Amino acid sequence: MSPDAWLALTVVVAVFPLMAFTRLGPDMVLLGAVVLLLTLGVIDAEQALGGFSNSGLFTVAFMYVLVTAIRQTGGIDLIIRVVLGRPGSERGALARLLLPVAGMSGFLNNTPVVATYIPAVISWSRRLGMPSHRFLMPLSFASILGGTVTLFGTSTNLVVHGMLTSRYPELSMGLFDIAWVGVPVAMVGLIYLWWLAPRLLPARRGLAQAFDNPREFTIEMEVDPKGPLVDKSVEEAGLRHLQELFLVEIEREGNIVSVVGPGEKLKGRDRLVFAGTSAAAVELQQIRGLIPSRQGESSLSKDFKERRLVEAVVSDQCQFVGQRIRDGHFRTLYGAAVLAVCRNGERVAGNLGQIRLQPADVLLLEARPPFIERHRQSRDFLLISRVNGAARPVHEKAWLAWAILLGVVALAAFGAMSMLNAAMLGAALAVISGCCTIGAAKRGLDTQVLLTIAASFGLGAALESSGAAAYLAGGALGLADGNPLLLLIGTYLLVALLTELVTNNAAAVITFPIVMASAESLGVNPMPFVVAVMFAASASFLTPIGYQTNLMVYGPGGYRFSDFMRVGGLLNLLVAVVALALIPLIWPFAG
Structure with a gap:
């Protein structure tokens, strides 16, 4: 290999452990790698910035605006209220949860879908008398499975498709082309989550139990109206720097003073709520002017508009x-x-x-x-x-937001517009119609994901232009012994492994030029390998860190790392078997 190829390969290899094992954001790691490669002369400015002009990147950005519009108008919340209901069994509850989530995730980004569902599922499971951990992991996995059905399903699908059309303009895919594999994969996965996954999930104690009794982690005292603390500030009373307690709020005459500052003046009969352990109550009892609260109901159990x-x-x-x-x-x-x-x-x-x-x-x-x-x-x-008394969003424009999304899907599916044009038009209509404010649209853009995608293109360009991709492709062909099926399996396993360690977009974009170079060297149709990259990058069930929705449910569900390996390991295997069996049938190697 040339010196540039060695430099490119060294930087790319260093990127993966930095993303996997440090607190540096993937966008910062990848942007730093691109800057380094540009400085070393491995890539030029056009290659370094090439990701920022990719159609897939902008399609993802406009889809974020559409998702924000549906969330702003309560569109996801409306679906939740309609479909969850009151099932009579756990299997019935799972069916009501999994099918709508997978369906929505085929057209919406998974993260807001899961974020909206988590609090609803926790309160729903409490009403049903069922533990929430039985539903939260299947919720995340169902959203991932649903994302494999369409090109809109995940940002990875859109980005990989953008790279495909840039490299092979004649091989453009339709919105539902991957459904030939995605639908069987999703069906097998959902049946597994409905039938077998509940048997593999051990009993866990979730948030409902951990935070259920405020008296386990708060102590309430009152200010003695005849004591020395009346009219003293929190700081003067010695309540600001307690060793094992925090003063978090004051209940006063039916109102609440939240996030108490050091200058707040104390009044007689003030009810002070401290966060800490019961063992730390001794510290409070030694303060003259404080007496134990005689009120029965915990202050945190009450609903105050001020907090x-x-x-x-x-x-x-x-x-x-x-x-x-x-x-x-x-x-x-x-x-x-x-x-x-x-x-x-x-x-x-x-x-x-x-x-x-x-x-x-x-x-x-x-x-x-x-x-x-x-x-x-x-x-x-x-x-x-x-936690308590969540405000219900206004649903008047929810149907309009859904109609705009369905219009975008129809325009892209029937070829009336490119996916980029359809998403751009939909985002504009969402803002003009008032379904989404400009401020909300800006906040809805996940800049970390977008920067990660854009920077990944720079690394991919470095691998390709330096000759490192061709060198790695030759090694891959040697391992596969020139067999396209073995190369396909190897591609899937490599991307699936990387996506468990780093972001799915980075895994897909960086490996794409290597995989394409391998397919070209073998003289076979690149499409099976493109689709394999899409599915392998999305099939992240093995760890909570491999996919953002997995990490989102990890804490609220009270899961352990081993739970994901137990339930997600078999699901990973099922998805791989179904996908690898169907991909060569739909897109033959000799196509």
Whole structure:
């Protein structure tokens, strides 16, 4: 290989462990790699920026706007209310959950679908008297399976299709072409999730149980009206820097003071709510002027318009990962107080301020009402959902938003417009019709995904232009002994392995030029390999870190890493067998 090829290969190889095992975002890792390759002269500026002009990237961006419109108008929420109902058995409940989720995920990005479903499923399972962990993992897996049915189903499908049309303009695919494989894959997967997966899931303790009794993680005291603390500030009363407790709110004359500041003046009969353990109550009892609260109902059980109780799932990109809650000044940055932390289905015991946050931890937060909208798109949290009294979205324009999406699908499916043009028109109509504000559309764009996709093109270009892709393709052909079926199986396994470690888009885009070079060297139809990359990149069931929706349900479901391997391992195998059996039949190697 040439020096440029060695440089390209070294940088690409270094990228994968950096994305898999560090807290650096995949977009930052990939953009850094592109800058390095550009600086070293392996690629030129046009190749480095080529991803930003790819049609697939812009189609993904416009689809995000359409999804935001449906979510803003309560379109997903409306479907949830219609389909969940009150089934009489767990199997009936799974059927009501899996089929609509898979259907919606064929046309919507999986993340907002799952994000909207998670709080609804938790409250629904509580009403049914069934544990939520029996539904949350199947929810994520069903959304992934549904995404394999159409090119709109996942951003990976759109991006790979964009690379295909750039390289082979005559091989453009229709919106539903992959359904010949996607529908059987989804059906087999859904039957497995409905029939066998419940038997493989062990009993787990989810959020409903971990956060159910506020008295387990809060202590309530009252200010003695005749004591020395009346009219003193929180700071002056010595309540700001307690060792094992946090003052999170004050109930005063039927109202609430949330996220209490150090200058707040105390009044007689104020009811103070502290987050911490019962063992730490000794510290409060030693403060003159505080007496145990004599009111029966916990303050957190009441609904106040001035505050919200919120559950937030910590992202692996959260700046507080690895830090102690007290040291990180969580309350100062977010304007929210941590009441409790749930990890692997169990509330983390001990000194709350000393807990070091980990990805997928679920935080019970006390916050002011604007917190949810302000931080819903924050990179620090995978999911933010209100615990009590969630507001119902207005549904007047939900049907219009769905109609716009269906119109986009029809235009693309019947060839009246390209997928890019149809998505662009749909996004414009969503904004013009008021289904989605311009601000919401901007917030709905997942810039990390878009930057990851764009930067991945630069790495792919480096592999191809330097000759590294051709070299790796030669090695792959040697391993496959010139057999296209073995090469197809190897392609699937490689992409499936990488997508469990890094993002599905990065795995697909970086391996695409190597796979295409292999197919060209073998002199066979590239289409089977293109479709294999699509399915392998989406088939991420083995770990919670391989796909964002898996990580979203990991904390709320109280799962352990082994649960995904137990349930997702067999599903990975089933999907691979069905896909690899059907792909060469639909797209022959000699085509």
